[in-house]
Amino acid sequence: MSLDKMKQTNRFWKFVFFALAATLVVITAILSLLWQALSREEGRILISLANDYFLYIISAVFICIAVAFAGLEIIFITYIKPLKKICDEASMIYSSNPSHRITINGNKDIKALSYVINSFADLFENLNKNITEQILAARKKTEEERNLLAAIMAELPQGVFICNKCGRILLFNSLAKKIFSQESKSLKAEYFIGLGRSIFHLIDKELIGHAIEEIQTRLKNEQKSVASYFITPIHTGHLISVETIPILDQKKEMTGFILTFQDVSDDINTYDITHKTLVTLKKELSKHILLVKEELIQSYDKNRMNSSGRLPLIKILDQLPRHHERVSDIVLDAILTKVPLTKLLLSDFLNSMKSKADSQYGIKLNIIHQTENNRIQADKYLFTTALILLFKNLSDIILNNEFNIASLKTGNRIIFEITWQNRLSNKNQINKNQVEKLLYKRFNELPSLFYILKLNKAQLRIICDSFDFCSQINIITRAEFKTPLREKLRPPVIAGSRPEFYDFNLFKTEDENLDLLDTNLRTITYTVFDTETTGLNPDGGDEIISIAAVRIVNLRIAYQDIFEELVDPKRDIPMESYKIHGINYEMVNGKKDIRTILPIFKQFTSNTVIVGHNIAFDMKMLKVKEKTTQIKFSNPVLDTLLLSAILHPVHERHDMENIAKRLGVNIIGRHTALGDAIATAEIFLKLLPILNSNGILTLKDAIKASKKSYYARLKY
Known part of the structure; x- marks a missing residue:
């Protein structure tokens, strides 16, 4: 349907050409029959007359053709062309801009038709306004x-x-x-x-x-x-x-x-400071308790001691470190209440870790014995992944993929004893320094093992022999919280069980796993962008000085999700360009250069279709920077200039101002990158229903139609 619309201008003249050709064929046939009916003498007389009046006959033929052409041109201008324009503008009224009115010069019949359509447009606009007001009134409480x-x-x-x-x-x-x-x-x-x-x-x-x-x-x-x-x-x-x-x-x-x-983060820092303070306090407390005990022993006669050989006060002093440890645990637990450590059944944790270590890295874990029905407090994913990666790094050093792991409970602690069989060669053994380095090594995107242990309130102890070779690693973790925490009850959210308060209803959408070219235009996410430059010659050294973009999500402009940057062009800005966009050298001097901006902009446009007005120029500005920035934009591209030319071929001007005027878009901030990007986004949303009504439904349809436009031949 859109292809037929592009050919409408030529149809009339094709019809005229074939009609004239048919007429000439008929006239020639009639003259041929008449010529055959004439006698030889009558034919000689006609040939003589034709030779005598040849110039007059030719002139008469050309005059007839000119008069016919002028008449047909008048018919085309006063009837055919206005009718095409009426069709385009009428579809614009009901598809995009109800306030648009038809203003066409033509004969009385065309003007009368325009008046009738405009009258219906007034009724249509008023009806739309009334319906909108009723909807707004009904939704007032919901709003x-x-x-x-x-x-x-x-x-x-x-x-x-x-x-x-x-x-x-x-x-x-x-x-x-x-x-x-x-x-x-x-x-x-x-x-x-x-x-x-x-x-x-x-x-x-x-x-x-x-x-x-x-x-x-x-x-x-x-x-x-x-x-x-x-x-x-x-x-x-x-x-x-x-x-x-x-x-x-x-x-x-x-x-x-x-x-x-x-x-x-602040809780972790507070935990660090508090833990260090409590450790220092414990050392000082133990030191002073020892001094007090020595003084007490020296000041009392041994005969006055009780039967157990200890003074009652000394027994109290002996209990102080245990009380200190208990209080320390309570304080540290209280600090990290925001850190969501989960209660994990020890047997499930060990079996899960054993299975993952084997499937991911081929590491065999022998669980020697484990305490029954005990639980640990840990972040399952972080703790499991970190321990498996610790086994992997140990395996790479000692060239042994088999480890023994035993779990023991002592008080409120669970101790994981990790052992392995050392090789005879010292090259394949691991010393204490190597293990300590692993503590601070980052595994993939995870934080260091030391950090993960700290988050899980766990510690690592290295057991070495007399040669400083490591033969065992103990991971000490918490069995349970000292301060009982009530488990939060978190039932699932049922999507249909509460009113809808959102405009973005994307729960039913699938990810972009289908071919984007066959995706409906109404479901695609778009990035609409524009640039301001030092000039109009990308290959001649002109540079981008401003780039801005806005996204369209679910047929709405996401005004809170914009990209806007001034760019240092590392060159002067001509006065001619300054008069257009108002950006001078002082405004961009010292800003990020294009090599810094383009990687960020590429991230902004990822997984979207790029839209612009006369976008061939903007894309050329990006393309000339591929060698210096190593950034290549492979997104599909749509141009509102080409789409407008396809949809409204009877209109001669397809610049942003004229398209916006036809579609009822108010341009704010013209010749600023962000202002033009937002205006282009609004124009594109107005064009979408017209595209759909012309049978252009998918991205492939839009790209195919755009290539047929004359403007698509423009090169920069």
Whole structure:
């Protein structure tokens, strides 16, 4: 249908050409028959007359053709062309801009038709306004509740992300954005937060995957509390405590999940300081107790001692270290109440670790003996992964993939005794220094083993022989909290059991696992961008001085998810360019250069279709920087200039101002990168329903149609 629309301008003239050709054929046939009916003398007379009046005959023929052409041109201008324009503009009224009106010069009939259509457009616009007012009135109470919810979400003491089952962010609050904001001005690509973006760019996918597996197991076992907890470092250098809660539909199938989290970095620092203080206090206390005991023994006669050979006061002094240790545990537990350590059945923990060590690295763990029905307090994912990676590193050094692990309970501690068979060669043995280095080595994206042990309130002790070779490692962890904590009851959230207060309903969307070219235009996430430059010659040394973008998610412009940067071009800005965009050298001097900005911008545009107006120029500006930045943009691209030319071929001008005027878009901040990007996004959203009504439904359809436009031939 869109292809037919492109050919409408030529159809009339094709019809005229074939009609004239047919007429000439008929006239020629008639003349041929008449010629055959004439006698030889009559034919000679006609040929003589034709020779005598040849110029007059030819002139008459050309005059007739010119008159016919002029008449046909008048018919085309006054009837055919206005009718085409009326069709285009009428579809624009009901598809995109109800306030648009047809203003066409033509004959009386065309003007009358335009008047009738405009009258219906007035009724249509008023009807739309009345319906909108009724909807707004009906939703007023819902909007109040929604605003109240938004205010509550903004003031929650915890960060919140709500995601669909594919990990796409559906909702987040201001504290979540604050916690994950990039604090350091590093050269790395920033971690953008926005609706429709993947949560896995912010939190390790394996961590969330482990939490979801744990949740699904609890759902299968019909446990009342199904939430999963973990702790993880994030790119800002902070440590967060995360609670994962499933969202279920009415069929009890998981459609998404909620992540609530808080920064526990200060708690860990406080734990460190308090632990060091308590250790120092214990040493000082032991030292002074020893002195007091010596004084007491010397000051009393041995005959006055009780039958046990100890003074009652000395017995009290002997109990002080145990009391100190008990109080220390309570204090340290109270500090880390935000750190969600889970009660793990010891047998399940060891068997799970044994299975994973074997499947991941081929490491064999021999569980010699274990205490029955005991539990440890630990972050299951971090603690298990860190211990397995410790075994892996030990195995690489000692060239032995078999370890023995025994668990013993002493008081409120569980001790894991890790032993192995040393080789005869000293090269394959490990000394104390090598083990200590492993303590501070980071494993993949995890923090160091020392840090993980500290988070799990555990310690590592190295057992060495007389030659300082390590023969055993003990991991000492907590058996249970001294201060009993009531387990939180976290049932799943049933998605259909409460009112909907959100505009972004993405729970039913699937991840981008289908071919993007065959994806419906209405379901794609877009990045709309624009640049301001020093000039119009990318190959001639002109540079980008400003780049801005905004995202379209679920057919809405995400105004809170924007990209805007001034760029130092490392050259002067001509006055001609300054007059257009108002950016001078002082404004960009000292800003980040294009080599720093492009990696960040590429991260911003990831997994989206790029949209722009006359985007061939902007993409050329990016392409000439591929060699110096090693950044290549392979996203699919759509151009509102080409789309407008396809949809409205009867309109001669397709610059941003004229398209915006036709579609009822108000441009704010023209010739600023962000202003033009937002205007282009609004234009694109207005064009989408017109594209659909013309049979352009998928990305492949839009790209194919764009290539047929004359403007697609323009090169930069």
